[in-house]
Amino acid sequence: MGIEFRGVTKKYPDGTVAVDDLNLTIEDGTITVFVGPSGCGKTTSLRMINRMVEPTSGTILLDGADVRDSDAALLRRGIGYVIQHAGLFPHRTVLSNVATVPLLSGWDKRKARERAAELLETVGLPAELGKRYPAQLSGGQQQRVGVARALAADSPVLLMDEPFSAVDPVVREGLQDELLRLQSQLGKTIVFVTHDIDEAVRLGDKVAVLRVGGRLAQYGTPADVLRH
Ligand code: ADP
Ligand code: ADP
16 A cells, blocks of 8 residues: 655644655555654654644545545554554453454454464464463564554554664564565555664665654665665
8 A cells, every 4th residue: 555645744732843844655565664863753754644643734645545534544443553662451461462453343252363373473473472461571572462463453554663672682683574574475565663774774665764853854765865
């Protein structure tokens, strides 16, 4: 699914301009990384795609349809979203955390649990970890569960906000490799936020460099961005 930002600006009520006239086309099936220092508008940009944040002006299109239109709204409900500390439900087992998503879309309990077990395997977690609670997993494992839960939405779009920032560098590299492997299988449109230029260059088909004030400073392939 393609995503297009057309003249998108977000000004928060206190006057902060988080994103300033963003124009960007994200192609279907690619990984686009938003990179830049803290406060440059990366998270705000991401959250406007699934309408957690509404733009002050401008339009965001999903496959050509305004995200504010009803069809797109249906779609958005299912957009997978992964955040830094996974955001798992602490009082539910790992399997149940993932199964919640298909359950909410009306799957019966047995099918939802089967689907959740498949997804844990997809992200490289052994089946027996499904019985544990999130606090009984390492940070890296929790992030994998977060990815499995986001994939359970079965959406063509996956939004990832600093998903690997809280784990140590070695684990992070493993997670990055896994994401690239997953992407080559699943072909989703992934929008990934990081403050780490090395991570951006490693993962991105395209890299969008933002600067404080929310302006797009550069956009292109990793090679283009490194050249400048
Ligand atoms: P990043 O993800 O690059 O760190 P954010 O999108 O979180 O950037 O924030 C961009 C700017 O908007 C920052 O100056 C931040 O303080 C401000 N901001 C973010 N959320 C809010 C909010 N809810 N209200 C007011 N200002 C906000
Ligand atoms: P990773 O490199 O995957 O992030 P760690 O080195 O942090 O993993 O953890 C190694 C092993 O210890 C993992 O199999 C994990 O399940 C287990 N583990 C980590 N923290 C806990 C915990 N609080 N309770 C039980 N097992 C844990």
